[in-house]
């Protein structure tokens with residue numbers, strides 16, 4: 001007996017090591033993917049800081065010549081690297097680990113996963129060339145008839161196609177798991193991640209058509225011109241679901257991992273599954289809410305998408321309850337008492353938890369300003385003002401990004417086999433991001449709401465800039481300065497961990513929250529067909545008629561010869 | 567499926583709140599008459615500036631009736647034409663805006679006028695200016711290296727009789 005009790009922990013440790021060996025490929029892929037994501041983010045954030053300072057009248061671009069030629073080149077790179085590259089690479093990397101560990105099954109077709117990753121890297125390099133050569137200063141939305149070099153369009157396509165292929169590798173792995181585990185309920189983390197990847201396949205069809213059928217041939221001289229409205233419509237078909245592709249991986253962590261880190265359980269796993277299916281259904285048929293102010297789209301269609309948009313707020317409202325209740329179970333398990341006492345008992349000394357908790361708090365504010373944007377009528381007040389970047393730095397710039405930082409605080413130690421370099425610095429990172437973002441985003445929100453200051457604009461040099469804007473610009477710049485410290489701390493902790501973290505004896509395990517509710521998962525929450533058909537049907541209903549009209553009326557308008565606007 | 571009773575209550579509240587929002591938005595756009603641009607038909611941006619071919623060949627403001635104006639505005643890199651619009655206070659004015667080149671924005675500060683301007687499309691909205699003063703029209707969509715310099719002005723002039731009456 002006593003022999004056994006001594007050898008058990010050792011057995012567990014060696015089986016954990018053996019399990020790391022089974023997942024060697026997954027670890028390597030995840031490491032590369034999140035490594036590239038972070039490298040992209042470091043440059044993206046640097047340019048964000050430069051933009052923020054320009055708004056306050058300090059134009060650093062004069063010193064950044066000839067590497068960065070203009071505010072708008074920097075803004076394009078900021079948008080592409082942060083919103084497209086950092087997110088997509090981190091998400092595929094995170095899911096490579098999350099799905100395979102959750103199923104406890106390595107990728108079934110390693111060549112597919114490698115191919116997907118390879119395509120994404122080639123795509124990234126191809127996109128980087130015109131961005132840095134100032135041949136694609138078209139912002140990350142590349143609205144036609146702004147025309148980028150063809151490598152920009154092809155590169156973006158390859159990144160997206162690569163993420164599709166990475167998704168196929170996940171789907172095949174799931175099918176293989178299913179075959180071996182007939183009748184077993186899919187583990188929550190795997191299911192939620194797979195639904196997110198499925199949503200992404202449906203969501204990216206719009207931009208794929210926009211680029212492959214219109215922009216790429218046009219940039220190669222094969223088509224005489226483009227249609228601006230059709231381009232915007234196809235872009236925003238993808239553009240809104242894109243925001244859920246950014247958000248849902250954070251939800252995977254908030255539901256499936258953070259409760260465990262808080263010492264609690266997932267409050268209602270089945271409802272969480274339902275939430276993900278609702279996102280599959282409702283993420284796409286809402287894109288016209290980005291086009292309320294566009295000409296050429298009937299008001300009725302705008303209204304319809306506006307109403308659906310309130311529908312897609314519903315699963316996020318459920319999430320707020322379930323995640324809070326799960327955290328409460330953690331706080332109480334750790335000895336918290338009373339109405340709010342449990343909050344104090346949460347593991348605030350764990351940077352992975354703290355960062356993600358702040359991500360949730362910032363997202364609550366982002367959700368409120370988001371509902372304003374979505375309101376057909378209120379939108380007129382804020383469309384394309386600085387309110388909008390104020391909003392999405394709370395969502396993709398915080399809910400997503402700060403959650404990914406929190407995930408990195410256990411994932412990087414897991415992959416590198418080294419302990420977190422400085423827990424204190426990582427905690428300080430989370431706190432500074434919280435306060436930096438509050439100031440930055442509040443300044444931007446208020447500037448847009450009260451004065452209508454335009455976004456995507458070199459405000460420091462704008463002739464219509466008003467002295468009354470200064471207090472709000474200064475508030476946002478205060479935020480930028482705090483965020484600068486925060487970003488520096490993040491990279492300090494990550495690089496420190498990889499290079500100089502203390503070698504761990506036992507590998508870090510992915511946190512997996514148990515379900516509090518032990519009632520069985522109903523079959524309808526663990527099948528795919530009906531939900532996918534429903535999602536496709538809603539997309540056809542919400543987009544089919546309008547796209548049919550726009551394709552029919554399409555005007556391929558040529559650019560005035562030699563027009564390059566940057 | 568088992569759902570906790572507090573969670574059920576929360577779900578009901580969420581649905582209730584969303585329905586209220588929907589009703590509020592519908593009422594605002596129907597009764598308060600908050601309008602967004604709709605379909606005004608297509609134009610060919612490479613032809614509209616040919617003399618006589620369209621109202622945008624000579625973009626300008628016209629008085630339709632006393633206190634009623636319409637403005638045909640052309641957005642192009644990096645200016646609005648006409649760059650300055652003068653109307654008396656209390657006028658209702660309808661804007662028809664299109665672009666000759668890339669996409670632009672059209673936002674009149676301190677008003678509800680906010681629209682995208684696309685080549686090939688006409689953006690139409692109307693508003694009434696009651697308070698005299700200068701209102702900036704700002705381009706709020708990136709349109710190239712001079713984007714931040716692209717703006718115009720609406721000058722709402724005090725009406726003489728009104729001014730006399732108030733004295």
Ligand code: HEM
Pocket residue numbers: 045048049051052075076078079082083086139140141389393396397398401454455456457458480483484487
């Ligand atoms: C941490 C420091 C950051 C700072 C100081 C910063 C600053 C800014 C500023 C000032 C703008 C507005 C520029 C303009 O409208 O003219 C902007 C735009 C933007 N930022 Fe950030 N940002 C930061 C991080 C992020 C992150 C983490 C993300 C996303 C993951 C992000 C995504 C974007 C996007 C998508 C835009 C819009 C680009 C466009 O309009 O084309 N930013 N940022």
Ligand SMILES: [Cu+2]
Pocket residue numbers: 239240243289290
């Ligand atoms: Cu959206």
Ligand SMILES: [Cu+2]
Pocket residue numbers: 670671705706707708709710713714716
């Ligand atoms: Cu502009």
